[in-house]
Amino acid sequence: EGPVCECNTCYGGPDCSHFFPDCFADADGGDPLFLEPFWMQHAASSALLVAGWHRMSYSYSDQSSMSEELERHIRKLHAIVGNAATDGRYIVFGAGSTQLLNAAVRALSPENSSSPARVVASIPFYPVYELQTDIFRSVDFNFQGDTSLWKNNSDTGTEIIEFVTTPNNPDGQLNKGVLHGPNVKAIHDHAYYWPHFTAIPAPAHGDLMIFTLSKFTGHAGSRFGWAIIKDEVIYQRMLTFLQLNTMGVSRDTQLRTLKLLKVVLAGGGRDLFEFGHETMRKRWEKLNKVISMSKRFSLQKIAPKYCIYFQKIRGVSPAYGWLKCEKEEDKNCFAVLQTAANITGRQGSVFYAEDRYVRLSLIRRQDDFDLLLQKLNELITGEEGPK
Numbered sequence: 247e248g249p250v251c252e253c254n255t256c257y258g259g260p261d262c263s264h265f266f267p268d269c270f271a272d273a274d275g276g277d278p279l280f281l282e283p284f285w286m287q288h289a290a291s292s293a294l295l296v297a298g299w300h301r302m303s304y305s306y307s308d309q310s311s312m313s314e315e316l317e318r319h320i321r322k323l324h325a326i327v328g329n330a331a332t333d334g335r336y337i338v339f340g341a342g343s344t345q346l347l348n349a350a351v352r353a354l355s356p357e358n359s360s361s362p363a364r365v366v367a368s369i370p371f372y373p374v375y376e377l378q379t380d381i382f383r384s385v386d387f388n389f390q391g392d393t394s395l396w397k398n399n400s401d402t403g404t405e406i407i408e409f410v411t412t413p414n415n416p417d418g419q420l421n422k423g424v425l426h427g428p429n430v431k432a433i434h435d436h437a438y439y440w441p442h443f444t445a446i447p448a449p450a451h452g453d454l455m456i457f458t459l460s461k462f463t464g465h466a467g468s469r470f471g472w473a474i475i476k477d478e479v480i481y482q483r484m485l486t487f488l489q490l491n492t493m494g495v496s497r498d499t500q501l502r503t504l505k506l507l508k509v510v511l512a513g514g515g516r517d518l519f520e521f522g523h524e525t526m527r528k529r530w531e532k533l534n535k536v537i538s539m540s541k542r543f544s545l546q547k548i549a550p551k552y553c554i555y556f557q558k559i560r561g562v563s564p565a566y567g568w569l570k571c572e573k574e575e576d577k578n579c580f581a582v583l584q585t586a587a588n589i590t591g592r593q594g595s596v597f598y599a600e601d602r603y604v605r606l607s608l609i610r611r612q613d614d615f616d617l618l619l620q621k622l623n624e625l626i627t628g629e630e631g632p633k
């Protein structure tokens with residue numbers, strides 16, 4: 247049998263050759279399939295075959311050293327990329343970084359205190375921070391919105407947990423924590439702190455850092471993330487939660503992650519990061535070119551920086567375009583793109599920003615990106631008046 251054809255939204259028929267002109271370009275969603283061609287090129291070396299009798303045990307009774315080997319590979323990866331300090335720090339695994347986000351909130355919250363920790367983030371921020379904190383409502387913590395509300399309040403004695411996303415989803419900025427003081431703890435979400443998406447100016451060295459396989463190799467469905475933790479007590483608290491929540495991370499997932507890491511590390515990461523960065527850089531360049539012809543739309547500005555991994559300043563390459571509708575009347579930029587150009591992005595309000603903004607995903611498959619570009623081009627070349 248030949249390969250099964252997965253048509254995108256604009257094509258149909260048995261071989262995906264039938265074009266639907268009224269179709270929508272899908273720029274929603276953060277599925278990182280831009281890395282699929284890399285894994286096609288490395289199909290054999292990354293393949294895994296597991297016999298039915300293999301690795302049946304719970305992880306706590308599995309005598310093999312697979313988890314230790316995986317942890318060693320993660321430390322090696324960070325040493326090669328230079329994106330995080332791991333020496334003298336603890337590492338825990340999670341079911342994606344999503345599980346670790348809440349494990350971290352719990353571990354940093356006081357126990358049985360009369361004042362629950364305030365969990366905050368800087369707008370625009372990844373909405374799961376709030377949604378997850380709310381759904382796991384607890385007497386120990388609750389979500390309290392934008393950091394700016396607490397800038398002058400960080401000495402009230404109540405613990406504050408600040409989510410710091412570097413680079414940020416949706417706007418790609420290398421955010422730093424904005425709240426400081428003895429009662430402020432940060433959760434550094436480094437989902438996108440890889441050379442595909444940003445220059446790596448220095449190793450991250452936060453007390454609690456979270457990484458994920460999802461945006462690094464693109465295997466979002468495997469659900470693997472890890473946290474790098476400085477403080478032993480916090481590490482133990484996270485471990486206890488993860489043990490009670492899912493009794494550790496799937497051994498199948500750990501095995502697959504290890505296999506993928508071995509492929510990445512074989513060439514010192516060069517193959518993957520060159521491919522990842524070049525793909526994202528080209529997409530950003532093309533998007534910028536189109537948007538720069540428009541008076542109606544603008545994109546975020548990201549300053550190029552020296553990257554210690556590539557040892558040079560390289561082109562900017564964010565995971566998302568954070569598009570702004572500049573006209574006073576275009577208050578709902580999502581609707582503007584939907585109705586005028588058949589483009590589905592994600593509303594600014596999802597990230598607690600104005601709906602004058604819309605996020606465009608640049609990490610999907612190439613055909614999704616090409617369609618997005620084509621539709622933007624049509625819309626912008628049709629703009630009236632002097633450019």
Ligand code: PMP
Nearest residue numbers: 276342343344372415437458460
């Ligand atoms: N943090 C950020 C900033 C993200 O954008 C995402 C995924 N979109 C995640 C965490 C969660 O990723 P995962 O659970 O797949 O590791």
